[in-house]
Amino acid sequence: MRKVWCVAWTEYCNAVRSRAFIIGLLALPVIICISVGLQYVGAKQRDISDRKFAMVDRSGELFSVVAAKVRERNARQVFERGEQGSGPQVRPAFIPERVEPGAKTDADLEAELSERVKRKELSGFIFVGTNLFETGTNVAPRFAWHAQSHTDNELADWLERTIAEEVRRVRFERAGVDRAVISRLTSVTPMRRLGLGSVDSATGKVVKAKEQNRIATMAVPVGFMVMLYMMVMSAAPGLLNTVLEEKMQKISEVLLSSVTPFQLMLGKLLGSVLLSFTLSALYMGSAVTLLLKAGMLGLIPPATFFWFVIFQVLALLMFGAIFSAVGAACSEIKDAQNLMFPVMMIVMLPYFAFMPVVQSPNSTFSVVFSLFPPATPMLMLMRISIPPGPPVWQIALGFVLTTAFTLGCVWAAGKIFRIGLLSQGQAPSFAKLVKWVLSK
Amino acid sequence: MPGGLQPRDRPRVVLPGMIAPTEPSAGRALAVRLSNVTKTFGSHTAVDDLSLDVPAGSVYGFIGPNGSGKTTTLRMILHIFLPDRGDVEVLGGRSTRAASDRIGYLPEERGLYKKMTVRRVLAYYAALKGMNSRDTRDAIARWLAKMGLEKWADKKVETLSKGMAQKIQFVSAVIAKPRLLILDEPFSGLDPVNLEVLRAAILEQRQEGTTVIFSTHDMSMAEQMCDAIFMIYKGRKVLDGTLASIQERFGAGTIRVRSSGGVEALKGIEGVELVRDLGQVQELRCKGDAQEFLKVLTGRARVQLFEVAKPSLHDIFIRIASPSAEEVRRA
Numbered sequence: 001m002r003k004v005w006c007v008a009w010t011e012y013c014n015a016v017r018s019r020a021f022i023i024g025l026l027a028l029p030v031i032i033c034i035s036v037g038l039q040y041v042g043a044k045q046r047d048i049s050d051r052k053f054a055m056v057d058r059s060g061e062l063f064s065v066v067a068a069k070v071r072e073r074n075a076r077q078v079f080e081r082g083e084q085g086s087g088p089q090v091r092p093a094f095i096p097e098r099v100e101p102g103a104k105t106d107a108d109l110e111a112e113l114s115e116r117v118k119r120k121e122l123s124g125f126i127f128v129g130t131n132l133f134e135t136g137t138n139v140a141p142r143f144a145w146h147a148q149s150h151t152d153n154e155l156a157d158w159l160e161r162t163i164a165e166e167v168r169r170v171r172f173e174r175a176g177v178d179r180a181v182i183s184r185l186t187s188v189t190p191m192r193r194l195g196l197g198s199v200d201s202a203t204g205k206v207v208k209a210k211e212q213n214r215i216a217t218m219a220v221p222v223g224f225m226v227m228l229y230m231m232v233m234s235a236a237p238g239l240l241n242t243v244l245e246e247k248m249q250k251i252s253e254v255l256l257s258s259v260t261p262f263q264l265m266l267g268k269l270l271g272s273v274l275l276s277f278t279l280s281a282l283y284m285g286s287a288v289t290l291l292l293k294a295g296m297l298g299l300i301p302p303a304t305f306f307w308f309v310i311f312q313v314l315a316l317l318m319f320g321a322i323f324s325a326v327g328a329a330c331s332e333i334k335d336a337q338n339l340m341f342p343v344m345m346i347v348m349l350p351y352f353a354f355m356p357v358v359q360s361p362n363s364t365f366s367v368v369f370s371l372f373p374p375a376t377p378m379l380m381l382m383r384i385s386i387p388p389g390p391p392v393w394q395i396a397l398g399f400v401l402t403t404a405f406t407l408g409c410v411w412a413a414g415k416i417f418r419i420g421l422l423s424q425g426q427a428p429s430f431a432k433l434v435k436w437v438l439s440k
Numbered sequence: 441m442p443g444g445l446q447p448r449d450r451p452r453v454v455l456p457g458m459i460a461p462t463e464p465s466a467g468r469a470l471a472v473r474l475s476n477v478t479k480t481f482g483s484h485t486a487v488d489d490l491s492l493d494v495p496a497g498s499v500y501g502f503i504g505p506n507g508s509g510k511t512t513t514l515r516m517i518l519h520i521f522l523p524d525r526g527d528v529e530v531l532g533g534r535s536t537r538a539a540s541d542r543i544g545y546l547p548e549e550r551g552l553y554k555k556m557t558v559r560r561v562l563a564y565y566a567a568l569k570g571m572n573s574r575d576t577r578d579a580i581a582r583w584l585a586k587m588g589l590e591k592w593a594d595k596k597v598e599t600l601s602k603g604m605a606q607k608i609q610f611v612s613a614v615i616a617k618p619r620l621l622i623l624d625e626p627f628s629g630l631d632p633v634n635l636e637v638l639r640a641a642i643l644e645q646r647q648e649g650t651t652v653i654f655s656t657h658d659m660s661m662a663e664q665m666c667d668a669i670f671m672i673y674k675g676r677k678v679l680d681g682t683l684a685s686i687q688e689r690f691g692a693g694t695i696r697v698r699s700s701g702g703v704e705a706l707k708g709i710e711g712v713e714l715v716r717d718l719g720q721v722q723e724l725r726c727k728g729d730a731q732e733f734l735k736v737l738t739g740r741a742r743v744q745l746f747e748v749a750k751p752s753l754h755d756i757f758i759r760i761a762s763p764s765a766e767e768v769r770r771a
Contacts, residue, residue, distance in 0.1 A: 006567045014556065250550040254612070257518045257545035257622075258568035422520065 003259045007267025012274040015238060021275075024234060025282065048078075051155045052095040054113050054125035056106075058142075062128050063098050065166050066159070070094045073158070094155060099125070110146065117148055124148075126159055133170050213299070220299050221358055221382040223287070224308060225350065228378050231280050231312055232347070235272040236319040242268065243327030243421075244336055252328075252421050261418035269320045269410070276316050284308075304385040310399065311377035318374070318406040319347060321413035325433075329420035335427030350378035361386045371398050373405035412437045470529075471496040471620050471651035472517055477526030479512055486512040488675040489526070494653060494668075496619075499646050501666035502655035503753070505761045509675040510655045511548075514622055517653070518545055531619055541570045544618030546609050548625040548655075554598040558589070561597060562612055569616035576615070583611040587637065603634035610638055614645060621645055623654035627661055639665065659754040669753065671760065678760050687750040690759065694751040695724045695733070701741030709736050716755060721745065723755060 015021055057063040074094060080087035101109060106127060113125040124147030132141040143163070145156045172179045194209040246252040255264055284305075291297045322343055330336040353375065357366040361383045370379035371394065380398040383390045419436045420428070428436070472494035479487040487509045494500045504510050515521040516528050519540060531539040553561055559580055566576040584590045587607045597605060606629070613621060626642070627635050642665065646652055656662050662669055663683055671679035679686055698721045699705050706712060711728035726733050730748055737743055751759075 002570075003568055006564070010564050010567075013560075014553070018555070249552070249554070250547045251553060253515075253520065253547045254545060254551045254565065255568065256520045257543060258540055258565070422515070 004263050004267045004270065007255075007259065007264055008270035008274060011242065011268050011271025012278075014242075015235075015271065015275045016278060025279070028230075028283065029286075046091075047152070048089050048092045050095050051092045051123040052097060052121070053155060053159075054097045054099045054116070054122050055128065056099045056101055056109055056113075056125065057128045058101060058130045059128055059132050061170075062132070062163060062166060063096070066162060067096050067098075069162050069166075070096050092154070094158070097122070106142065114146065117146070123155060128163065132163075132167055133174070135171065210298075213296075216296060216299050217386075218358065220304075221361075221385040222354065224304060224385045225354055225378045225382045227280070227283060227287075228308060228312055228315065228381055229350070230283075231276045232315045232319055232377075234279055235276040236316055236323050238275075239268055239272055239320050240323040240327040240336055240340070243324050243417075244330060244333065247328065247331065247421055256421070261421060262414045265321070265324050265410075265414055265417045268324055269317055272320045273313055273316050276312060280308075280312060301385060301387055301389060303389070304381065307381055307384050307395070311381050311402070314399075314402050314406050315377035318377075318402070318409045319343075321406075321410045325413035325416035325420065328417040329423075329433060329436075330427045331424055332427070339427060346374045350375045350382075353379065354382060357382055358386070362390065367394060370394070371401060373402045376402040415439065469496045470494060471498075471531060472653070473527075473529040474513070474516070475527040475529075477513075477516060477523040477528060479509075479516060479521060479523050485675050487516070487523075487672075490672070490675070490677055491526075492670060492677065492680065494651060496651050497646065497649050498667040499642070499652045499654070499665055501662035501669045502653060502672065503657070503659065503662055503669060503679075503757060504655075504672040508761075509672045511624060513672060514624060514653070514655065517620075518543060518622060539620075541616065542619040544569075544613035544616065544621045546613040546621075546623045546626055548628060551609055552597045552605060552612070555596060557594050557596055558584070558600070558608055559593045561608070562615055565612040566615045569618075571616050579615050579617075580611075583615060586641070587611060603630055606630055607634065607638065610641060614641070614650075617650075619650060621650050621652045621654075623652065625656060626654055627656065627658055659752065659757055663753050671757070673761055679756070683753065686753070686756060690751045690756045694749050694755070695726050695730060696745065696747040696749050697722050697724060697737065697743065698745035699737060699741040699743045701737075705737060705741040709733060716758070723752075 055063050055066060078089055078091050078093045080090045099109065099113065104112075110127075113122065116122045117124060124145060126146070127142050127144045129142030132143055134141070145159060147156065150156070169179065172182070193212045193214060195212050197209040198207045199205070200207050243252070246255065252264070259267070288297065291300070326336055326339045326343060330339060349372075353365075353369050356363070357369065357379050360366060366379070366383060367390070369375055370383055370390070376398045380390070380395060384395065389395075415437045416433055419439070470493050472492070474490055474492040477487055477490045478485065490509075490513065492513075502510050502513070512521060516523050517530055519528075519530075527534065531542055533539055553564075556564070562580045562583075563573070563576050566579065567573075571579070580593070581590070584593055587610075589604060589607060592600060592604065592608075597608065600608065606626075610623075610626065613623070621642075623642070626638060630638060639661075642652055642654070654665075666683065668682050669679060669686060670677065697706070703717050703722055706722060706724065711726060712733055713725045713727070716723040734743070734746055737746075
């Protein structure tokens with residue numbers, strides 16, 4: 001075991017001293033900061049140039065209303081209101097243009113106005129049909145917005161809201177209904193989403209249920225899964241590279257003159273576990289500190305942390321063994337990449353299934369999928385982090401199955417590792433790998 | 441060597457048409473004993489019924505053409521490969537794994553972590569051999585000073601020249617004071633200065649009682665350094681003994697000649713076979729009387745050198761492993 005720890009410690013030191021580790025360690029917080037910063041800057045630096053639009057109003061009643069609402073909006077929303085009156089411009093001004101259809105057909109108008117949009121004279125144009133105020137008609141009234149791009153929807157959304165509002169107002173008026181009454185009768189107090197109440201065992205007082213943050217409750221299981229996935233992907237694939245490099249550099253030959261192949265592989269796996277623990281201590285520690293400061297630590301069931309560590313070790317040993325075996329079996333990076341594809345598909349499996357599991361953690365789909373060993377570490381952890389969590393027997397079964405599967409992976413990978421490490425030439429086929437595993 | 445192996449007393453295998461092995465180990469304890477060892481890879485037999493005794497404290501040269509089974513044999517001694525048949529005994533025990541801490545190994549080229557510093561690589565390899573950190577620290581300082589590489593201790597391996605890297609590789613093999621040192625092509629690609637440094641270091645190891653086995657394609661180096669030479673060809677042993685005993689067996693009729701007629705003057709002389717044309721000197725094998733051959737040659741050209749000599753190891757190697765020798769054996 002002394003030699004195994006010697007290999008593990010060297011692997012760990014090599015990894016944490018590498019430039020890639022430092023860059024990788026800083027990458028996550030830096031990426032988050034950059035992302036938030038870009039969103040902030042992007043919001044500040046939005047395009048506030050005028051949005052000129054044409055309106056073909058065959059109803060004859062809506063353009064004047066829209067024009068009035070535009071004036072009102074431009075006066076209120078285009079400039080930030082400072083203490084001394086108007087501040088800097090923060091939103092684009094809308095500029096409507098009435099287009100008289102005359103004898104022209106809609107198709108002619110559409111072609112003509114489209115050309116103006118292409119020439120950048122207009123941001124877009126809107127058609128309003130004659131029968132927009134009518135209800136129960138068989139023919140749907142024309143109500144359409146045309147633009148070259150539909151990614152910037154501020155103007156289109158505003159027009160849709162404003163015209164729909166006016167149409168509803170006119171309809172109520174024509175039907176002789178007081179809109180205020182309708183509004184009062186249809187308004188219902190929004191339902192609150194609360195957790196569970198409890199009784200304080202020390203004081204005997206009832207502790208009222210607290211408000212639940214829907215986003216936060218969703219973020220916890222997803223966050224744990226992503227964190228575990230990151231821990232695995234930060235440490236396990238590196239094993240492929242180190243094993244392959246050692247093989248190509250004939251280092252493995254020197255090592256095998258001192259340790260057995262299994263000792264070598266086990267040392268490497270333990271090194272990757274140490275590396276992963278370092279990363280999770282840093283990231284998880286930061287996340288817990290932030291949650292503690294925000295008073296949101298209670299959102300995480302305490303058992304989740306325990307199972308995070310257990311499943312982290314199992315996932316690393318499982319995937320690390322597979323990656324090591326792939327590295328040992330190949331003699332070139334190109335060959336390793338080909339063998340990596342099916343492995344990556346298995347690693348990615350929980351990602352494909354996580355949404356239905358979060359939405360319905362106790363469905364048959366979630367139970368079955370979370371008991372499938374390659375997916376168990378991430379999906380079972382996810383289920384554990386959603387109160388009240390899965391039944392204990394499911395966690396126990398998942399743990400036993402995953403442990404057995406991991407031991408199987410380590411055993412099989414050990415066989416491939418032993419034979420592959422000293423083999424040269426073309427990468428073995430899948431059938432050959434199976435043969436190696438079954439060899440004595 | 442307490443509890444060491446003793447030389448076998450059974451007769452050695454002599455292959456048809458090959459050279460009978462000699463007995464270099466008589467009366468001495470053994471560092472390595474291979475007994476009828478066979479190793480196959482699929483349908484290819486890499487090592488075939490090989491028996492070998494390496495006396496403790498000797499320098500044993502492994503020679504043979506590429507792909508003849510040298511590295512496979514070395515790997516079986518190192519317990520990296522297990523033989524399909526036969527026994528491998530190293531440093532007094534059957535389990536060579538148990539002896540691994542007392543074996544130093546230098547693979548052919550490379551074998552070092554490029555991104556690690558020289559000191560860390562050496563410390564790692566020493567730790568794997570069971571050395572404690574204080575002894576390792578002292579040994580690293582001593583060896584680097586001996587190799588003239590003290591200033592490179594904290595430099596990354598990737599910054600070293602090939603010669604420096606080869607010397608560090610050697611240090612990594614000897615740092616834990618092995619009893620058996622296995623070197624695969626240790627002189628490959630070295631300049632004469634570094635070659636001499638390494639040669640001296642290897643001989644120093646022998647003086648300290650370490651058994652050295654090294655494979656090489658450099659026949660003159662094997663002649664100069666080895667107490668005994670072992671040649672493997674197509675997985676089978678074809679030579680095993682001291683250089684003198686081998687030369688004795690191959691020595692008959694070897695003549696070195698330099699004449700004004702060069703190689704042209706030798707053509708057509710009955711009973712003479714040109715073994716090697718070295719340019720100015722030709723190496724010949726004479727089946728008949730050498731004096732008669734000299735008379736004929738002096739009639740054809742002015743003879744500047746005429747030497748009845750022992751064959752070089754190079755010559756013997758060629759005689760065994762050249763395609764023409766193979767044809768003769770088949771015939």
